[in-house]
Amino acid sequence: MSLADLIHSGTEDGLKACLDSESNPLELLKKLGEVDPFQKTNIELLVILNKQEYVEKAIATGYDVNTAGKNGYTMLHYAAMWNRPLLIRYLYFSNVELFAKNQQGETPHDMALKYGQKDADIVLQWAKCRQEFIRLIEHTREMIAVTDKSEYSKEEKKLIESACVDGENWINKNKEATLSALRTKKEHIELIVEPLFRTKSPK
Numbered sequence: 001m002s003l004a005d006l007i008h009s010g011t012e013d014g015l016k017a018c019l020d021s022e023s024n025p026l027e028l029l030k031k032l033g034e035v036d037p038f039q040k041t042n043i044e045l046l047v048i049l050n051k052q053e054y055v056e057k058a059i060a061t062g063y064d065v066n067t068a069g070k071n072g073y074t075m076l077h078y079a080a081m082w083n084r085p086l087l088i089r090y091l092y093f094s095n096v097e098l099f100a101k102n103q104q105g106e107t108p109h110d111m112a113l114k115y116g117q118k119d120a121d122i123v124l125q126w127a128k129c130r131q132e133f134i135r136l137i138e139h140t141r142e143m144i145a146v147t148d149k150s151e152y153s154k155e156e157k158k159l160i161e162s163a164c165v166d167g168e169n170w171i172n173k174n175k176e177a178t179l180s181a182l183r184t185k186k187e188h189i190e191l192i193v194e195p196l197f198r199t200k201s202p203k
Helices: 002-009 012-021 025-033 043-047 054-062 074-080 083-092 108-114 118-146 153-175 179-197
Strands: none
Touching: 002 012, 002 043, 002 074, 012 054, 012 153, 025 043, 043 054, 043 074, 054 083, 074 083, 074 108, 074 118, 083 118, 108 118, 118 153, 118 179
16 A cells, blocks of 8 residues: 555554655655645645654654645644644744745644634744744844944843843743743843833933
């Protein structure tokens, strides 16, 4: 049986044996990229069926997490459409593109909202907030680096850098934090670094 046939048949043992028996990474990647009669690739089917173990194996083998299939749909689009929150988190930490658009211009989050997938909606909001938090820290440090040295006092720079370190450490240590906790911490850091984004009055 082909890999697609095994996936469609729901034969778990056969599917596992097929994937585990392929020792050549290139051949495995080729199989995962093959399409079924409905133009779905095997990796897309594994995402739809929430077979995270095999998706992880595919990505570990070298499958590009951002590969777009028919009509521009990525793995994340399918995970969002089919409400696979744990798989979405895994894809996020595998550096998936959160805002990839299909041919209709829809992002994965758009798909979650379109199909009323609440769990996917929440985890995608969480991923977006986390990315914005990380970017806030990066952008703050970039601005400090290019700002005229006389613009901010040593104390102000120290306060801002301490806030960045605090935020960075919190993000790294709290990967399982809720959306609410993530937003609260992000807002706390914003309150500290916000003066950096205001033009100071002439002295």
